Amino acid sequence: ICVAVPKEQTPAERRVALVPEIATRLVKLGVKVVIEKDMGKSAYFMDTAYQNAQLVDTAEQVYQQAEVILKVQPPTLAEIEQMKAGTVLIGFMAPHHYPERVAKLRDKKITSLAMELVPRISRAQSMDALSSQASVAGYKAVIMAADLASVFFPMLTTAAGTIRPAKVLIIGVGVAGLQAIATARRLGAMVEAYDVRAATKEQVQSLGAKFIDMPIKAEGQGGYARELTEEEKQQQQAILAKHVAAAQVVITTAAIPGRPSPKIITQAMVAGMTPGAVIIDIASEGGGNCELTQPGKTVEYQGVIIHGPLNVPSQTPLHASEMYSKNLFNLLSLMIKNGELQIDWEDEVIVGSTLTHAGEIKHVPTRQLVE
Numbered sequence: 001i002c003v004a005v006p007k008e009q010t011p012a013e014r015r016v017a018l019v020p021e022i023a024t025r026l027v028k029l030g031v032k033v034v035i036e037k038d039m040g041k042s043a044y045f046m047d048t049a050y051q052n053a054q055l056v057d058t059a060e061q062v063y064q065q066a067e068v069i070l071k072v073q074p075p076t077l078a079e080i081e082q083m084k085a086g087t088v089l090i091g092f093m094a095p096h097h098y099p100e101r102v103a104k105l106r107d108k109k110i111t112s113l114a115m116e117l118v119p120r121i122s123r124a125q126s127m128d129a130l131s132s133q134a135s136v137a138g139y140k141a142v143i144m145a146a147d148l149a150s151v152f153f154p155m156l157t158t159a160a161g162t163i164r165p166a167k168v169l170i171i172g173v174g175v176a177g178l179q180a181i182a183t184a185r186r187l188g189a190m191v192e193a194y195d196v197r198a199a200t201k202e203q204v205q206s207l208g209a210k211f212i213d214m215p216i217k218a219e220g221q222g223g224y225a226r227e228l229t230e231e232e233k234q235q236q237q238a239i240l241a242k243h244v245a246a247a248q249v250v251i252t253t254a255a256i257p258g259r260p261s262p263k264i265i266t267q268a269m270v271a272g273m274t275p276g277a278v279i280i281d282i283a284s285e286g287g288g289n290c291e292l293t294q295p296g297k298t299v300e301y302q303g304v305i306i307h308g309p310l311n312v313p314s315q316t317p318l319h320a321s322e323m324y325s326k327n328l329f330n331l332l333s334l335m336i337k338n339g340e341l342q343i344d345w346e347d348e349v350i351v352g353s354t355l356t357h358a359g360e361i362k363h364v365p366t367r368q369l370v371e
């Protein structure tokens with residue numbers, strides 16, 4: 001079969017779907033690999049590094065040859081237009097953001113697998129791009145915080161006096177939050193963390209951070225959080241306010257599947273912070289965890305810097321691409337037997353990941369949204 005990779009079209013997306021090492025592994029499986037010129041360049045993978053791949057000049061040539069297309073960002077309408085019926089497309093699809101694109105994938109009879117839909121079961125862990133990219137985001141959020149902060153992270157003992165370590169608060173301890181805790185600890189900060197899921201307490205403590213206990217238990221379905229009630233929100237804010245006020249850096253990562261980001265840090269809580277403090281809100285993609293976050297912008301309120309970066313994993317493009325490419329490979333390998341494409345429609349990972357197939361939207365919540 002032919003697996004082909006076009007250059008990403010989304011502005012500011014620097015991650016790429018195929019790195020040279022994975023291209024070689026695909027070739028070993030008996031696959032023909034085709035890449036568009038400069039496909040890997042934004043993540044510093046030059047064309048010459050893809051020794052086993054065939055290089056083509058235009059996206060059109062990619063789409064003509066492709067039986068399987070690998071991508072990072074959801075395809076644009078113009079990209080879908082160029083795909084042949086029956087092509088298998090694998091990448092992020094953000095189906096709830098782009099219902100018209102999903103409808104077009106359906107109408108063009110594309111078999112699309114959405115990386116967001118890969119079931120979060122043990123067998124699919126190596127294919128879980130939400131996790132791999134969240135861990136990049138958690139790391140980078142701390143680096144951004146250290147950059148914007150007015151203080152050092154580590155304790156320093158110098159002839160000019162002793163510097164106390166920074167107090168860092170992490171809100172939301174999923175995959176991104178855990179990586180943020182680990183990274184802030186490595187930089188020497190004193191870290192506190194909080195999540196509505198009680199199961200996170202042990203994980204926080206094992207990373208050498210302090211867990212903020214609250215009487216709220218909000219485990220939802222499938223190990224995710226559920227939305228809090230009004231009463232619980234107020235209770236949460238009352239307890240968190242003093243921890244937020246004491247922190248020099250706050251990193252927020254809280255999310256609820258399929259819902260806007262919960263607003264956890266109010267304007268009043270920001271007003272209670274010390275000037276020079278920094279909030280890095282990596283939930284800003286979903287609207288943000290802080291009332292003052294402006295997604296994609298850095299704003300200042302009474303001396304507190306509120307940074308709401310978008311597409312954080314793209315800002316560590318080389319490693320984010322390596323991890324993402326490996327996730328794609330592990331999913332795609334399920335569908336390749338003896339160099340041929342053989343999709344097992346009984347496999348729960350494939351079935352669960354499929355967004356559209358044979359002229360139908362297979363993912364029920366998306367179908368309800370689109371049709």
Ligand code: NAD
Pocket residue numbers: 119120121122124125128130131134171172173174175176177194195196197222223224225226228253254255256257262264
């Ligand atoms: P996520 O990105 O959906 O959310 C981030 C965190 O925000 C979660 O921990 C959530 O509990 C928390 N949160 C939501 N509302 C909050 C609020 N009001 N206040 C504070 N925190 C709030 O989550 P994620 O990182 O994708 O992972 C969530 C869970 O899924 C974790 O338990 C993770 O270990 C699990 N997981 C399992 C697998 C697997 O088994 N294959 C893979 C990945 C993740």
